[in-house]
Amino acid sequence: MVYRWMYISRATTSEGSLDDVGIYLKSRGRNRDLCITGFLHRECDHYAQYIEGETESILRLRSLIMQDPRHTDLRILAQGVMTPRLFAGWEMAYASRGALGFSEFHRDLGRKRDLSxxxxxxxxxYMQMATADGQAVDVMRRFPDRRRM
Known part of the structure; x- marks a missing residue:
């Protein structure tokens, strides 16, 4: 079974800061070691993240994220068991305002939406469109052979 957790939080750091880079780099080994896949989006002052993997791994990572001072006002959008993985093969897909952002995506659909x-x-x-459309990148690396997870 695959456990998922998704949240939106307000960032306490500047967009594109070394703190943002640190999040990605620290995720590299942890996600690979724990077989976690997912998507992280940073837009202005907010993060949106979706992670999926074994329950114990996701709960451990959730605890770390909720204690991380780079996040505040964390709002949980989803959690629980689901199948199949939505982002199999992506250790951590990432998109920022440099790509087609969340707000722009919804504006193009005729809706005014704010990530917060x-x-x-x-x-x-938005996340599924970004991975399918090539708007997202895997900042760790793309692993097409891990689609079997």
Whole structure:
């Protein structure tokens, strides 16, 4: 079974800062070692992250994220068991305002949406489009052979 957890939080650091880079670099080994896949989006003052993997691994990572001072006002959008993985093969897909951002994606659909108040379905729709459309990159590396997870 795959456990998922998704949240939106307000960032306490500047967009594109060394703290942002630190999040990605620290995630590299941990996600690979724990077989966690997912998507991280940074837009202005907010993060949206979706992670999936074994329950114990996700709960451990969730605890670390909730204690991380780089996040505040964390709002959980989804958690629990689901199948199959939505981001199999992506140790951590990433998109920022440099790519087609969440707000721009929804504006192109004729909707004015802000990431800080986004719903689960709006956020997942954006994340899945970004990975399918080549808007997202895997800052750790793309592992197509891990699609079997």
């Amino acid at each position: 108040v986004a719903t689960l379905s709006e956020t997942l729709c």
